[in-house]
Amino acid sequence: MDADAQKRAAAARAVEYVQPGMRLGLGTGSTAKHFVDLLGERVRAGLKVVGVPTSEATFAQAKACGIPLTTLDETPELDLTIDGADEVAPDFSMIKGGGGALLREKIVASASSRMVVIVDATKWVETLGRFALPVEVTPFGYGATLRAIEKAIGTVQSGGPLKLRQTKDGHPFVTDGGHWIVDAALGRIDDPKALARALAAVPGVMEHGLFVDLASVVIIGGPDGIKTVERPVSS
Numbered sequence: 001m002d003a004d005a006q007k008r009a010a011a012a013r014a015v016e017y018v019q020p021g022m023r024l025g026l027g028t029g030s031t032a033k034h035f036v037d038l039l040g041e042r043v044r045a046g047l048k049v050v051g052v053p054t055s056e057a058t059f060a061q062a063k064a065c066g067i068p069l070t071t072l073d074e075t076p077e078l079d080l081t082i083d084g085a086d087e088v089a090p091d092f093s094m095i096k097g098g099g100g101a102l103l104r105e106k107i108v109a110s111a112s113s114r115m116v117v118i119v120d121a122t123k124w125v126e127t128l129g130r131f132a133l134p135v136e137v138t139p140f141g142y143g144a145t146l147r148a149i150e151k152a153i154g155t156v157q158s159g160g161p162l163k164l165r166q167t168k169d170g171h172p173f174v175t176d177g178g179h180w181i182v183d184a185a186l187g188r189i190d191d192p193k194a195l196a197r198a199l200a201a202v203p204g205v206m207e208h209g210l211f212v213d214l215a216s217v218v219i220i221g222g223p224d225g226i227k228t229v230e231r232p233v234s235s
C-alpha cells in the first residue's frame with residue numbers, strides 16, 4: 001500500500017466511528033479529503049449527519065459530496081471531529097497546519113466531544129518537531145510579532161529558522177481567516193504543552209499548530225494495515 005492508500009484505509013476506519021444523527025467536524029488536508037469522500041458515499045446511501053467544515057476547501061468538497069452542512073454558530077457543540085495531522089507523538093500531542101487550516105481546525109476540534117485523527121504511518125513520531133511548526137499570525141505588526149515568537153520559543157527550548165510561508169509566486173500565503181503563517185523549523189519539541197502556552201501568549205499570534213489534549217483516538221494506516229491507538233490516560 002502506498003501512502004495515499006494508507007491514508008484512505010485510515011479514513012475508511014474512521015467512518016466506522018460515525019453514528020446516525022451525529023454533528024461532525026470535517027477536517028482539512030489530503031487524508032481528511034478521503035474521509036469526506038467516504039462519508040459522502042454513506043450520506044448518499046441514507047446516513048443522516050451534519051458537518052462543520054474546517055476550511056473553504058473542505059466546505060466545497062463536502063457540499064459537492066452532498067453532506068448537509070452547518071456552522072458553529074448554529075451548532076456550537078459537535079459530537080466528533082475527524083481530521084488529519086502532520087505529526088502525532090505517543091502522548092497524542094500533534095502538529096497540524098501544514099495546509100494552513102490550523103485555526104479553524106482547532107476551533108472545531110475544541111467544540112467536539114471527541115477527535116479522531118487519521119494519518120499514514122510516517123506521521124507517527126517519537127518526538128514532534130521534524131515537521132516545521134506552523135504559527136498563524138495577523139499581518140499587522142508582522143516584524144514585531146516575529147521577534148516575539150522567537151523570544152517565546154527561546155523561553156522554552158532552542159529555536160530554529162522562522163520562515164514566512166509563501167505561495168509559488170512569492171506572495172505571503174493567506175489563510176481562510178486572512179492571516180499569514182510562519183513555519184518554525186525547530187527540529188524537536190520536547191515539551192509541546194510549554195511551547196503551546198508560550199506561543200499562545202504572543203500578541204499577534206492567532207493560533208499555533210500544536211494540538212495537545214484534543215485527540216482521543218489515532219488511526220494509523222501503515223503498509224501492513226491499520227492500527228488504532230486510544231489516548232493514554234494522563235497522569
Ligand SMILES: O=C[C@H](O)[C@H](O)[C@H](O)COP(=O)(O)O
Binds near residue numbers: 032096098099100105
Ligand atoms: O492545515 C492542514 C491540516 O492541519 C492537515 O490536517 C494536516 O496538514 C495534514 O494534512 P495531510 O493529510 O494532507 O497530510
